[in-house]
Amino acid sequence: MVQSMETRHRVVIVGGGFGGLRAARALARLPAELTLVDRRNFHLFQPLLYQVATGALSPANIAAPIRSLLKREKNVRVLLGEATALDAKKRVLFLSDGELAYDTLVVAAGVRHHYFGHEEWETLAPGLKTLEDATEIRRRILLAFETAERESDPARRRALLTFAIIGGGPTGVELAGALTEIARHTLRGNFRAIDPSEARVLLFEAAERILPGYAPDLAAKAAQALTRIGVAVRTSSLVTGLSEGSVTIRQGGSEETFPARTVLWAAGVKGSPLGGTLAASAGAELDRAGRVLVGPDLALPSHPEIFVIGDLAALHDARGRPLPGVAQVAMQQGHYVARVVRARLSGAPPPPPFRYVDFGSMATIGRGAAVADLRIVRISGMLAWLAWLFLHLMYIVQFANRLLVFIQWAWSYVTWNRSARLITGGRR
């Protein structure tokens, strides 16, 4: 791949998430023409999406326009567009309304919810991947309390005040904690016919314990903390049925149906449809969840000029465990791809294979409670919570958002209030 004398090397990046954005920033320093395409005009700080879903933050607090973030990188062009197809031989990416020729392609298109063959569950139990998902979940949660206030039948009222969360990973745990806080504290005194603190939050996890990706002792601490604030944690519990108003769970050999008008999905992800496009056009191999198997340099073995990074890439660490779908992995991969491209452009030997440096992972359970596996030390409780707050504030892009989030967190901490409790969209 030698740089032509006439035109600069053309890099096209699909996706402006953590991986794509980091890749764009790192590649911008090379003598290349960069184009970043995203379906949305903003970069989203996904780790805080559950706070939008639970009314603690506004959508704009955790999002920033991609072109504004890259405005100083003058060789980066940002396009609003949707990648729909690929001609890997001719090196052309097709958008729904145009096409882009490339010399290097970086695909960072992420993942979507996975309903494991029950796609009809999507409307019954929305997942949490986009800002629209978050405002829809917020709408359902708040509407359940509003409808319960006007419901006279005790059984129906109880179902309205039951919230079931499917999936005990970090998102499920964080949603359960936040929902409990809303019911017990935020809405206190707001209703006349119902007592919001009577709401029940059920957390179902198919595996033997919640937070399966965390160390067992931390997961146990998280389960204890959830139980203490009133969440009903049910492990080894597989969803077998969903209907408007109920969820059916198989635990051991028996099935049980729980009346619950609000069901939220946090159980699994599958690769973006672009993974299928790469399989069809570039001979990429996909794993069972539709993620793209990449080589040690994050490129497709069949097409070394195509890289896949972030949640869409399937890669394992030295111990054979799959890399988690977190921002840190995506960002390190974005940075690594720039190193590979730089070496290729300058004719230098390629860098050593990608190696994920794991700084740890953390999840909040609620006010003053979190678990953090920082590799050298595992902490829980208030200290983990403060570490979580600090790290998340630091990683939010744009100073204005950092300040706004900090103020809203401080305000919520003091008053238990959540300032973004709006029912918008949907039924008006």
Place this chain on the structure above:
Amino acid sequence: MVQSMETRHRVVIVGGGFGGLRAARALARLPAELTLVDRRNFHLFQPLLYQVATGALSPANIAAPIRSLLKREKNVRVLLGEATALDAKKRVLFLSDGELAYDTLVVAAGVRHHYFGHEEWETLAPGLKTLEDATEIRRRILLAFETAERESDPARRRALLTFAIIGGGPTGVELAGALTEIARHTLRGNFRAIDPSEARVLLFEAAERILPGYAPDLAAKAAQALTRIGVAVRTSSLVTGLSEGSVTIRQGGSEETFPARTVLWAAGVKGSPLGGTLAASAGAELDRAGRVLVGPDLALPSHPEIFVIGDLAALHDARGRPLPGVAQVAMQQGHYVARVVRARLSGAPPPPPFRYVDFGSMATIGRGAAVADLRIVRISGMLAWLAWLFLHLMYIVQFANRLLVFIQWAWSYVTWNRSARLITGGRR
């Protein structure tokens, strides 16, 4: 209207805007059972809606849950529901899913856009009354720049970068000023193919001058200020046609068609459909814009137990001029209705007829520029702008929102940035 010994006087308020909320707070001090019904769960600070439409503020910054605002008024029940019909004889208000019996009814249901018989224009030129309107307008404005960046045809690109605002009242003036600031400053350096500062903002007003409700010298100052920042102000200009991508204007005897992909409607309002319900069931008279004619005590002459306040009420001041559709009028009317009801409940003589105390009106043109008619003095420029900032901050409910708005304004002032530039909903 004598209070029964068994049951307390039942007051039903429809609408949680400025009028309804103030009425609820004032009536809560009486020995009465209050119910406030609104289709939305939040009170909206409408004067700042244009700042949401132009990405300066987030929806939640200018909205607060009604039941949270009234949680200390224990005799006030807040219901999420839509009033659809009325039996004035039996004193029953029908909701889309229930009914409410009342002794006193306060209707504060507000107004909607008025397209003067061209209702088909609504999708072509959205108006600005709800949060959904605001995010839709924000989406259209930002999408126009995004699409222009990818458009190679100069004529189409020019139409994409032309924004037409129909109506030169305060909302139209404020939108024009904010749009100009976005184009000239906020988006600077964000694009590679277009120069956003080449965008044109056209403001069309059918009357002979903009801000017809303001003193002529202030309106002239506002027109000068708009022209100075680059807005094309066209008065005596009546919209005669709208299509996808163009607006046709009649000025004097001639018609002219302007290619403009984004057209915003700020030209007129008509009463909520509840006005028609009152006419049909309670014999209320409506004016041409569908507003309800009320007596000097704000009640229907045919039904003294039904009050209409706020934008939906048609009332004139001592000089025969219609009261403006502003928050101050609605709040004073809400307060007045409580006085009337208190007098009736206690058997005291009724208060003197409602009289609007006009503290003035103001509109911003942009950064450092506003006009304010404070009755005792008329000011414009920086001083008026600072007065506008201060008064609007003071009137925003909830301290958290006040602080968040203040920080975002300060941030925008220093950096020209607007933190809520998200394209959400609609085409994703």
